[in-house]
Amino acid sequence: MILVEHLGKSFHDARRGWVEAVRDVSFECRPGEIFGLLGPNGAGKTTTLRTLSTVLKPTEGRAVVAGYDVVEHPEEVRRRIGFMSAGTGIYDRMTAWELVEYFGRLYGIPKDALRDRMEAVFAWLRMDDFRDVLGSKMSTGMKQKVSIARTVVHDPPVLIFDEPTSGLDILVQRTVLDKILELRDMGKTVVFSTHSMSEVERLCSRVAVIYRGRLQAQGPIDELLAAHGQPNVEELFFALVEKADAEYEAAGAGAGAAS
Amino acid sequence: MSWSNVLLIFRREGMDQLRDRRTLFMVVVFPILLYPIIGAGVLQFAAALQEKPRRVVVVGAERLPKEPALLAPEGEGFNPSLFDSPAEAARLTVERRADAGEWANPAFREEAVRDGDASAVMVIPADLPEQFAARADVAIPIHYRSVDETSKITYLRLREALDRWKAGIVEERRKGDKLPEGYARPIEVRGLDAATTQEIGGSVWGRIFPFLLVLMSLTGAFYPAVDLCAGEKERGTMETLLISPAGRAEIVVGKFLAVLAASVTTAVLNLVSMGVTGLQLARRATAMGGGDPAREAAAALAPPTLQSALWMVVLLIPLAAFFSAICLAVAAMARSMKEGQYYMTPLYLVCLPLIFLTMAPGIELNAFYSLVPVTGVALLLRALIVGDYLTAFRFFVPVLLPTVVYAWLALRWAVDQFSDENVLFRESERFSLVPWIRGVIRDRGPRPTSAQAVLGFALIITASWLFAQVLLTTGLGGIGVVAAGQGVILLVPLVMAFLLTTDPAGTLRLRGAAGRYFAIGAAAAVAVKPLSAEFERLVQWAYPISDATRSVFESLLKGDTPLPLAILVFALVPAVCEEVAFRGFILSGLQSGRRTRSAIVLSALLFGLLHVFLSLFQQFFNAAILGVLIGLLAVRSRSLWPGVVFHAVNNGLAVATGAWIGLLQRAGIAGWVYRDAEDGLYHVPWVVAGAVVVAALVLHLWKFDRRDVGEAG
Incomplete structure (x- = not known):
């Protein structure tokens, strides 16, 4: 469902010249599984996922999402994904219902079908009590629910969540994670990025550790732990980071990473 | 391009603007309030100006002849027949002083003008009666201060009154010598104005209207454009829209239509509000004054006809489209509302000279101006308001067509801007000139x-x-x-x-x-x-x-x-x-x-x-x-x-x-x-x-x- 091959993305920076934010990233993600992208801030998670969402064009390699190449058929890709990140806010001057309806219409869902779908989604996320509240009046938790509703309104086969729990309180965090698990159980392909080890342990069947713009390791969690001889994800993560830093120092300068 | 998506985006952005108090104020409330307030202010100013008569000190008034009279026989004023109307005469009061004591001293008289005790001091020389009898000429010194506006106006009024007084003296002399009537006044000029009231009104409006209309349609486009581009980035909703299936062109056109609607609305509301205020002012002027100047003012403020107003709106749409597209493309570069506002100044600086041409006398619409963006439309607006339909019809298409082309090019630019990830995801970085130049040369490509x-x-x-x-x-x-x-x-x-x-x-x-x-x-x-x-x-x-x-x-x-x-x-x-x-x-x-x-x-x-x-x-x-x-x-x-x-x-x-x-x-x-x-x-x-x-x-x-x-x- 998602196939990423040797993906690379460079940005031009006036001071530093061309900077490789992501380099040679490859992974695959299948329906009914949650693929975790674990990495610290600035590791290249957001850049990778933005490339999958087609708002950034890769400078190297390719990515196929839901059967379509992100460069050749970006509109077909966008039609088939639900994307949620810190950058996808909700409109202040629209109510929850209006916002979800607006995006539903942009996905081309017929009016009647859209209303039924929205009733189902609003009930699923327990959003009925703030249907007519403007975005500017909502709490963070409400906003996050509206974002999720927006992400799933067109029932996409592929869902991409870029740090969906950052900045949320524990209660909302739990709701969000529960919903993502439910989506997996519906057979969706889910990519999920985070810098939280516990979330990865709880949700993901497979995980990739990304650091300095490159994939340091990937595979099912237990296999990774066994291969690297680490007791848990946190230790695994620090071991990989140390190894990457050492390699980086050894290589002298070379490309830095930014996202 | 899916037009249903365009329409959807347009409706959302439009609604968004209507729910935004700032935009609503700039687009709707401001123009409706502005002109009546200005109008009321002008009326109050006019009233305040009228009520204050200027003081003229006449030194040695007792030396003036009885006939023809310079001063009114009673009270403190000039002879009213020397002015256009008694109201005009009442604007100057006379204070008579004997040519003795301190008033005999020129330095003191000058000081009086300088201190503002008198707007002007007129001195009747001691030898005036003698010289008059001898039919010789006499100098009448008037002290005034040219840098003081009221003193200068008083001086000019005095000169006008003295000119008429002089004509009266000459007339007396002519009668005394039994000379023919045309002797002293061989010619009399009578200007016959062919302009109708409508045209007189047009020429005043014709200078102000195009200027304000063009400026308002730019302002009306700018704020919504900044809000819909930079504002969306700042509020973090731009990416939400970009990951929807709507194409970049659809997003831009939808936003563009919303900005265009705001721009045209602002301009039309300005037009209507200004017209109604002008009409009201004109009525007040006629009701208050009654004299000729009042009627002239009324004529000057008569609004343009409905027909030309209609054509103005038609012409305004492509101009507003041009501004809307430019503003969108410019605003797309900004990361925040604040940065967006910075771009406004250069935009205005480029536009203002193009509009100022309509205020300049002697600039007529021609084939060249019709091709210049903004100027062509502004001059055509002026022709329509003045009622010069011949020019207006001749140049309607030559102005409209390039403007549509410019608007289209600007829209293409805006779409380009929205397709450029560097523009959309620009991050702030520290700018310093030398490393930047070094970087440009270091990272140069083959092309x-x-x-x-x-x-x-x-x-x-x-x-x-x-x-x-x-x-x-x-x-x-x-x-x-x-x-x-x-x-x-x-x-x-x-x-x-x-x-x-x-x-x-x-x-x-x-x-x-x-x-x-x-x-x-x-x-x-x-x-x-x-x-x-x-x-x-x-x-x-x-x-x-x-x-x-x-x-x-x-x-x-x-x-x-x-x-x-x-x-x-x-x-x-x-x-x-x-x-x-x-x-x-x-x-x-x-x-x-x-x-x-x-x-x-x-x-x-x-x-x-x-x-x-x-x-x-x-x-x-x-x-x-x-x-x-x-x-x-x-x-x-x-x-x-x-x-x-x-x-x-x-x-x-x-x-x-x-x-x-x-x-x-x-x-x-x-x-x-x-x-x-x-x-x-x-x-x-x-x-x-x-x-x-x-x-x-x-x-x-x-x-x-x-x-x-x-x-x-």
Whole structure:
């Protein structure tokens, strides 16, 4: 469902010249599984996922999402994904219902079908009590629910969540994670990025550790732990980071990473 | 493009704006409140001004004769019959002082004016009665202060009253001498104004209205554009929209329509509010004054007719579209609302001079102004308001069409901006000049960027202009200077190509080309000649060249320059220099990240603009069309030289036309080729044949000579 091959993305920076934010990233993600992208801030998670969402064009390699190449058929890709990140806010001057309806219409869902779908989604996320509240009046938790509703309104086969729990309180965090698990159980392909080890342990069947713009390791969690001889994800993560830093120092300068 | 998506986005953005208090205030509330408040203010000001009479001290008033009377016999005022109306007379009060004590001292009188005790001090000299009796002339000194507005106005009023008083004295003398009535006043001027009340009103509105309308439609577009682009980025909803299935063009057009609606609404509301206030002011003026000035004011403030108001709205839409697209493209660059506001100043600075032209006296709409963005529309608005329908109808389409084209180009730019991830995901970085320049040179690619191409064009224009200014001040001239001017055009792209690209030779297309491209270049230049001669005539009919300009250009070409030298300077040198600049550096730059077709057209437009700035505006059309031809040739042959051949042959034919026609005439065959040898117009079959050949060559280059085909063959 998602196939990423040797993906690379460079940005031009006036001071530093061309900077490789992501380099040679490859992974695959299948329906009914949650693929975790674990990495610290600035590791290249957001850049990778933005490339999958087609708002950034890769400078190297390719990515196929839901059967379509992100460069050749970006509109077909966008039609088939639900994307949620810190950058996808909700409109202040629209109510929850209006916002979800607006995006539903942009996905081309017929009016009647859209209303039924929205009733189902609003009930699923327990959003009925703030249907007519403007975005500017909502709490963070409400906003996050509206974002999720927006992400799933067109029932996409592929869902991409870029740090969906950052900045949320524990209660909302739990709701969000529960919903993502439910989506997996519906057979969706889910990519999920985070810098939280516990979330990865709880949700993901497979995980990739990304650091300095490159994939340091990937595979099912237990296999990774066994291969690297680490007791848990946190230790695994620090071991990989140390190894990457050492390699980086050894290589002298070379490309830095930014996202 | 899915229009249902466009409509959906437009409706959402429109609703968003309606729910935003700031925008709503700027677009709707502000214009409705502004004019009535200004109107009320003006009325209060007028009332305050009217009530305060100015004090004039008359020293030695007792010396004045009884008949004709300068001062009113009773009270403190002048003789009312010396003024237009009693109300006018009441604006000056008189304080009589004896010519004794401190008032006899000129320094004291001056001090009184300086301190503002009196607006003016008039001194009646002691010998006035004697001199009057002797029929001699007398000087009447008036102290006033020219830097003090009220004192100056008082002085002017006094002079007017004294003039009438003087006429009365002369009349007395005439009667005394029993001279005929016309003796002292041989002529009397009576101005008969042919303007109707409507037209008088129009001329006042005609200056203010277009200015405010254009400004308001810009303001009305700017705030929503910043909110819908920079504001969305700031609130973090831009990416939400970008990951929806809506295409970039749909998003831009939807936003554009919302901005356009806001802009037109602002402008129309301003129009209505201003009109209603003007009407109200006019009524008040008539009701209050009753005199002539009041009626004049009423006439001056009469609003334009409904018909012209309707046409104004029609004209406003493409202008507002132009502003909306520009604002969107500019606002897309901003990361935050605050940054967006910064872009407003340069936008206004560019627009204001273009609008100010409508306030300048003596500027009439003509073919040239009709092509200038903003100015054309503003002048046409003025013609409509003044009621000059003849001009308005003649120029309606010539103004409307370019404006629509500009709006479309601006919209394309906005779509480009929205498709550029660097614009959308720009992150703030510290800017310092030296590392930046170092970075630009360090990270240069094989080809220049579009921005560098446009910068190159701007540098060519500025450098050439500066060069011309230096020539003007030093007084140099002649044919060598023309060649040196071309050198400036060559120098800029050369330096930029070497500094900014890793492959200057490739950028400037300095490689050779297959022989057939040279043949195509030469053949196309010859074949296009009859066609461009026709076209040139058409352009000159639409935009006549003034005789003065023509004579300057002809003196350059004719004179005693030997033909080979003229061909060198006017054909070969420009061919090389302009080609290096336009088909070399600029076209290569424009080609990066753009379709070849758009790059060729853009480079041709810039090539045309070069002629507007450095030569005759009329050459724009021919240069732009030839620019497309040469651009195609350069892209297909991947070399500059076939274009140089085309350019040189084209210019050479123009330079040698005189000699060539003379030769044909002497051989007696000029009649076969030209139907009008004087103007270089060919017989129609030649024109048709040339057109067919050019069309065939263009088709061949465009369709059958693509890179893949070319490389296979």
